[in-house]
Amino acid sequence: MTAVSIFSIPGVPDITSGDDLARILGDAIHSHAGGIAQNDILVVAQKVVSKAEGLFVDLDEVAPSAEAKELADQLGKDARYVEVVLRQSSRVVKHFWHPSQKEGTLICEHVSGHISANAGVDRSNVGGENRVLLLPRDPDACARRLHQSLQARFACAFGLVISDTFGRPWRLGQVNVAIGAAGLPALRTEIGNLDAHGRELSVTEPAFGDEIAAASGLVIGKASRTPLVMIRGLQWHEKPGCAGDLLRNQSEDMFK
């Protein structure tokens, strides 16, 4: 019987550009979770990672391109915001404006490969109407750095996920997904295992990083300041990977 415990770790102050995030998170973990133990998994909200890296853009300083202006016009969006989104994107996957929406939806592939609304460029909880916050261009590298610093301090093998909140095709509501990961397999493999009847389980690959991120959403309130979650009690046998492992190759993309 596997028993898993999930709790948010308090004590993380407002993060600003240049903060030593590993030290700040490490202090909160030390004070409120008794440190990191073998096989613990930390989930860190993307927002604090981006804030520590100073990935703010002031929309007043953005000159929108003709492309951004046209798209903004079609979607009822701020052209400066659309410009920032396009600069973070390798492609626009889909855009549409449904009568039920206050403004249109712009789905983009972020340069890291993750596909979401507005390439993850965030207007909430970043301080000021005209200020937006970008995703890290390489969130797996951020996860690795954070993991390395925390490992140096707590000296044990653990997992770390950087999560963001995504909408989904076909389903309403949002779930948290892994955009960065280190120290754990983002994708687990039950391929080739036999099921209880001896039949080969040919396609079972649990998206472990996304399961972890979604579970952390149960204890992270959007409106609260709880960017750090601990998940205890899990084990894995696969090699550590990265959140990039969760990305579908574009040639296999069923929706292009």
Next chain:
Amino acid sequence: MTAVSIFSIPGVPDITSGDDLARILGDAIHSHAGGIAQNDILVVAQKVVSKAEGLFVDLDEVAPSAEAKELADQLGKDARYVEVVLRQSSRVVKHFWHPSQKEGTLICEHVSGHISANAGVDRSNVGGENRVLLLPRDPDACARRLHQSLQARFACAFGLVISDTFGRPWRLGQVNVAIGAAGLPALRTEIGNLDAHGRELSVTEPAFGDEIAAASGLVIGKASRTPLVMIRGLQWHEKPGCAGDLLRNQSEDMFK
């Protein structure tokens, strides 16, 4: 600080057609979780629900239509299997065969509205190469019935989710999602709440049912017989809903 505990409940035997699932699950909960307490959430794997309802089909007894034969040919699939999938579907959303795949992918909208590969028709863990297992046609109704029976026995307010394992567009690997729900809100609403900076959080609607299902995936091994998971320590203020609340209206479907 919210602390949530997730564990699988042992003691559920192999389920067969006609079994009294509520009694069997209730016995396991009584023996291994000390009953159901206020705000507990039970996650039940779709497979045992379908098995108890006897939703097996023997492929040897299926005569494929011309449409099924043609689609099966295009996708390298068993025409009898495709026929069963089509009978469970309100529409074929997408089908394709990528060179990397052993056989093609058939994405369908199940009559319940949930969109997944093969309309959820399952060939693994159902006993025998030619036997397949269908999704319940109305999984929310199954969730309500199960919830009602367990509520009569344990006399408290709790949540129940019936989960299935789905692939996703754009992302590799599978996560568990809610296809049935009772006693809890499948979709939570933070719409209109203010964020920590006083800015309105206009689009935050956590897909609570799917978060719950994904979290349960952390303790359900596909190859193991653990169809029942308990999640303890969560609270909610919204009215109970159903998994149908998680379905995007087709007119808002960005991928049709």
